[in-house]
Amino acid sequence: MTANRLMRGMRLWLIVAMFIPTAWAMAAKPSTEPQDRVAAERNRPASPQMDEVAPGVWHIRLGQPERMAPTRFQEAPSRQQAIKTLGPAPRPPFAAAQIGVKTTERGLALELPLDSGEQVYGLGMNLKTFRLTKSKKTVRVSDDQTTLLGDSHAPAPFYVSTRGYGVYVDTARYASFYFGNLDAVRDATPAAGAASMGAAEAYRPHARSGRFVGVDVPSARGVDLYLFAGPDMRRAVQRYNLFSGGGCLPPLWSLGVWYRNDAGQNQKEAADFLRQFRQRRIPCDVFGLEPGWHSHAYSCSFAWSDKYPKPDELIREAAELGYKLNLWEHAFTHPTSPIHQALLPWSGDYRVWGGLVPDFATPEGRRIFSRYHAKTFAEKGISGFKLDECDHQPLSATPWSFPEQTAFPSGLDGEQMHLLFGPLYQRTIAGIYRERNQRTLGLVRASGPLAAPLPFALYSDAYDHRDYVRAIATSGFAGVLWCPEIREAGSPEELYRRLETGVFSAVTQINCWYLKNPPWMQVDKDLNNAGKFRKDWPEVEGVCRKVLQLRMRLLPYLYSAYADYRETGLPPTRALVMDFPEDEAARTIDDQYMFGRSLMVAPLWTGQKKRQVYLPQGDWYDFWTNERLAGGRKIEVEKPLDQIPVFVRANTLLPLAEPVDFVTPQTRFDLSVRVFGSKPEEFTLVEDDGVSLDFEKGGQNRITLGWDGHRGAQTMTGGYRGPSRYRIIRWDAF
Ligand code: GAL
Numbered sequence: 101m102t103a104n105r106l107m108r109g110m111r112l113w114l115i116v117a118m119f120i121p122t123a124w125a126m127a128a129k130p131s132t133e134p135q136d137r138v139a140a141e142r143n144r145p146a147s148p149q150m151d152e153v154a155p156g157v158w159h160i161r162l163g164q165p166e167r168m169a170p171t172r173f174q175e176a177p178s179r180q181q182a183i184k185t186l187g188p189a190p191r192p193p194f195a196a197a198q199i200g201v202k203t204t205e206r207g208l209a210l211e212l213p214l215d216s217g218e219q220v221y222g223l224g225m226n227l228k229t230f231r232l233t234k235s236k237k238t239v240r241v242s243d244d245q246t247t248l249l250g251d252s253h254a255p256a257p258f259y260v261s262t263r264g265y266g267v268y269v270d271t272a273r274y275a276s277f278y279f280g281n282l283d284a285v286r287d288a289t290p291a292a293g294a295a296s297m298g299a300a301e302a303y304r305p306h307a308r309s310g311r312f313v314g315v316d317v318p319s320a321r322g323v324d325l326y327l328f329a330g331p332d333m334r335r336a337v338q339r340y341n342l343f344s345g346g347g348c349l350p351p352l353w354s355l356g357v358w359y360r361n362d363a364g365q366n367q368k369e370a371a372d373f374l375r376q377f378r379q380r381r382i383p384c385d386v387f388g389l390e391p392g393w394h395s396h397a398y399s400c401s402f403a404w405s406d407k408y409p410k411p412d413e414l415i416r417e418a419a420e421l422g423y424k425l426n427l428w429e430h431a432f433t434h435p436t437s438p439i440h441q442a443l444l445p446w447s448g449d450y451r452v453w454g455g456l457v458p459d460f461a462t463p464e465g466r467r468i469f470s471r472y473h474a475k476t477f478a479e480k481g482i483s484g485f486k487l488d489e490c491d492h493q494p495l496s497a498t499p500w501s502f503p504e505q506t507a508f509p510s511g512l513d514g515e516q517m518h519l520l521f522g523p524l525y526q527r528t529i530a531g532i533y534r535e536r537n538q539r540t541l542g543l544v545r546a547s548g549p550l551a552a553p554l555p556f557a558l559y560s561d562a563y564d565h566r567d568y569v570r571a572i573a574t575s576g577f578a579g580v581l582w583c584p585e586i587r588e589a590g591s592p593e594e595l596y597r598r599l600e601t602g603v604f605s606a607v608t609q610i611n612c613w614y615l616k617n618p619p620w621m622q623v624d625k626d627l628n629n630a631g632k633f634r635k636d637w638p639e640v641e642g643v644c645r646k647v648l649q650l651r652m653r654l655l656p657y658l659y660s661a662y663a664d665y666r667e668t669g670l671p672p673t674r675a676l677v678m679d680f681p682e683d684e685a686a687r688t689i690d691d692q693y694m695f696g697r698s699l700m701v702a703p704l705w706t707g708q709k710k711r712q713v714y715l716p717q718g719d720w721y722d723f724w725t726n727e728r729l730a731g732g733r734k735i736e737v738e739k740p741l742d743q744i745p746v747f748v749r750a751n752t753l754l755p756l757a758e759p760v761d762f763v764t765p766q767t768r769f770d771l772s773v774r775v776f777g778s779k780p781e782e783f784t785l786v787e788d789d790g791v792s793l794d795f796e797k798g799g800q801n802r803i804t805l806g807w808d809g810h811r812g813a814q815t816m817t818g819g820y821r822g823p824s825r826y827r828i829i830r831w832d833a834f
Contacts, residue, residue, distance in 0.1 A: 156189030163322025176345025264330030347665025352790030356385030399455025522546030
């Protein structure tokens, strides 16, 4: 036996011994022969302990996890009480003894059970992929999802299964998951077609049909694993979101319309814009300033530029007109920034665009950044931030972000920091507002695991309408919110269709960071910037106004959806498969989605007058005509340019408000309640001050609406004593 071989055997032995009981370990001998080696590698940990850490949530520690894992940086503790209310917890989806574990010098490998016929979703939000079964995906943050490899603006090592459970692997590594496409030698019979497989067959994705999920976690010697019970997929996601701390409840105003200015605009132009929108009755709550407000960007100074000589004045004017201001930035801190020097010891050892990369995993890094932002912006009236470029470019030959070999003072390396950078940056900013007992909602380009409590929505301008809709559907598996982009378009039709999708999404934002004028004046970018407007622009504007007013009508319904997110972990937007797990046809649908409890949305694309819509089992109503439609089938739907196909689930009470142009603390919504079906479920309106965190301490009312077949009724509970938010002016039964 060569020394080399002996060494290899010894190493393997040590590795396997980490996972087996001491008695067994002492009796066994290190294996030296190749076949012994394979046998040793497939030794499983002798039933590692499985603890129920919350009802229906089990923790299993395998080996020695890395010190820096996402749970360590979690925004909020698990919501134990709320998890209890999800109902009785079924048994764990599988036993600890069914988990295969192997460590090698590469890192940790796991094998988790997977049944044939089981479909799997998740690993974060994704614009390009939906079902995961039979594929390999790597959990890696990326600003460019052109591949189907798992790269995502919000990756997370969490997946859910149609068997009704979820699995979370607590790692910040670039972990790869093989969902039923590995063929283990230990299996007595090869999984697929070994006898005769032609080339064409051999390359088909299902050709290798293993019966387990293989997980490859580089560098790690162990990992914490969490299992989430259902009994269905939706409940498993709810448990994961509550385990993460529960969904965020954004301020009421943030559910209105957002508009972002041209990055080159100056203070006077911005103020003119604000006035113009009010004069023209364009619904708008949030106005966003793009990079031009910084004295230096890219990287960022976080100091006002000469273009904004009197920012306090702009903030005051905006507030008087009922707007909230949101500021664009990224975290990379330019040498001219007032916080550059202080951040130096609390940053990574590589610069990005000449700026420091703050280590938000250290309390010092967080404190320097957040104190400055609190004093300079939040205290002065800035409502929140758009956190750009916290993703990176792993697929580029000329990447701009920090490299994987970066060392951070917290001990995180660049690979781990990539998964955690977005969430940690969000925590840093959210913390500023929490300290002020003020709610915020911001935008962010990267998120990660356990993100539900973070009050941010993801965005990116790099995709098309179809991808944006898929992201709305997949965001629901991931505990994140997604905001599809709207700006210039190929035609007014495209503008309307994208705006309509925006209205039925977590945040409605028109992001005109390189358009001098609103897109309804001119959809073509160059003509818009040259000030050459369409002759029919007032008409185009009229359609856009009407579409945006629909968003404002939905505000009370949407606020309840967010309160649900917080209390029950139910995401406000979801793929159909989550709500209809028994419906086989729903499993592949990623161009329709649920919005709140009871609305199903099926966006129309440009050039498409009609589309096929799948109505899951049960009765439905057309939102626009109130026509009743039987489910469990596909229908063809045609809608005019100012309408998006939307369907209401039978037995729903749907409150719709008279639209307001913007929300103030005093806003009172006049509601019409539409009654769909003969035995509608109760609907709960949520009433609070809409701006502070007092709701966490009981400052919130629940107004339960009911319908007895003839008339409506409402009952109220809760401890909010401010001005009442809702007045029901009519009930309409269909
Ligand atoms: C991009 C971002 C855009 C816009 C732009 C400003 O990175 O995705 O939405 O903010 O920066 O330079």
